[in-house]
Amino acid sequence: MYDVQKWRHAFKLDPDKHIDDDELEAVCESGTDAIIVGGTDGVTLENVLDLMARVRRYTVPCILEVSNLESITPGFDLYFIPMVMNSPNVDWVTGLHHQAVKEYGEIMNWDEILVEGYCILNSDCKAAKVTEANTELSGEDAAAYAMMAEKMFNLPIFYLEYSGTYGDIDTVREVKDSLENTTLFYGGGIKTPDQAREMAGVSDVVVVGNIVYEDLKAALKTVKAVKG
Numbered sequence: 001m002y003d004v005q006k007w008r009h010a011f012k013l014d015p016d017k018h019i020d021d022d023e024l025e026a027v028c029e030s031g032t033d034a035i036i037v038g039g040t041d042g043v044t045l046e047n048v049l050d051l052m053a054r055v056r057r058y059t060v061p062c063i064l065e066v067s068n069l070e071s072i073t074p075g076f077d078l079y080f081i082p083m084v085m086n087s088p089n090v091d092w093v094t095g096l097h098h099q100a101v102k103e104y105g106e107i108m109n110w111d112e113i114l115v116e117g118y119c120i121l122n123s124d125c126k127a128a129k130v131t132e133a134n135t136e137l138s139g140e141d142a143a144a145y146a147m148m149a150e151k152m153f154n155l156p157i158f159y160l161e162y163s164g165t166y167g168d169i170d171t172v173r174e175v176k177d178s179l180e181n182t183t184l185f186y187g188g189g190i191k192t193p194d195q196a197r198e199m200a201g202v203s204d205v206v207v208v209g210n211i212v213y214e215d216l217k218a219a220l221k222t223v224k225a226v227k228g
């Protein structure tokens with residue numbers, strides 16, 4: 001199922017982290033809507049290919065969230081391309097994208113590519129540091145980025161990223177209320193079914209990452225909490 005508008009839950013697996021075969025099977029067969037492969041650092045062609053091949057044993061959709069040019073490879077169902085809207089550094093907004101399209105433009109299948117308007121709100125996470133994101137934003141600021149993503153850039157996805165920490169529910173709600181068509185992904189700090197349910201109530205898709213590596217049983221429970 002490649003229609004992100006129908007998704008409710010996704011797991012994000014980091015190619016730079018280890019996961020056993022039986023753990024990976026449990027994640028892929030959990031009933032989640034998709035496996036997103038992505039991370040900020042240590043993402044190489046080798047570890048992306050390895051994880052892709054292992055996830056490919058299962059029928060769950062497998063998406064590459066591109067974080068660098070070196071690790072892009074054919075074989076995924078979809079490619080998510082982050083555009084960090086609250087970065088003042090143009091590299092992370094359109095710069096690397098320009099380079100990539102210059103290199104791959106002729107062979108790109110645009111039907112497989114979805115651009116994500118990213119807004120990173122946890123100043124301590126790696127992605128915020130790497131992209132120099134301005135995380136000192138009010139709910140109104142974040143909602144304005146969401147409206148820009150939808151109304152000015154026509155982006156299919158807006159991703160509110162709190163990677164590593166549980167976000168502010170009022171901010172997420174304000175962002176959701178500002179969107180009409182663009183799908184809102186929420187990610188960050190979900191460790192319990194209650195947290196998954198709470199964020200699912202104010203977003204379209206919840207993304208669960210780190211807890212997979214810290215407490216797999218808890219991670220698996222977030223699927224049922226969201227998808228029933």
Ligand SMILES: CC(C)=CCC/C(C)=C/CC/C(C)=C/CC/C(C)=C/CC/C(C)=C/CC/C(C)=C/CC/C(C)=C/COP(=O)(O)OP(=O)(O)O
Nearest residue numbers: 039040041067068069073074079082096097100126127163
């Ligand atoms: C050959 C072939 C198949 C071609 C396909 C065509 C294709 C897909 C071409 C790509 C086109 C394109 C426009 C690419 C963009 C290139 C690019 C490098 C864009 C920049 C992306 C970007 C802004 C990355 C920033 C990092 C980011 C937002 C990461 C998000 C992931 C995240 C927060 C993960 C959480 O994990 P991590 O941060 O690692 O946290 P811990 O490890 O601490 O848990």
Ligand SMILES: O=P(O)(O)OC[C@@H](O)CO
Nearest residue numbers: 163164187188189209210
């Ligand atoms: O790892 P966590 O904190 O669950 O965040 C999930 C995802 O939004 C990271 O990009």
Ligand SMILES: [Mg+2]
Nearest residue numbers: 014039040041
């Ligand atoms: Mg990582």
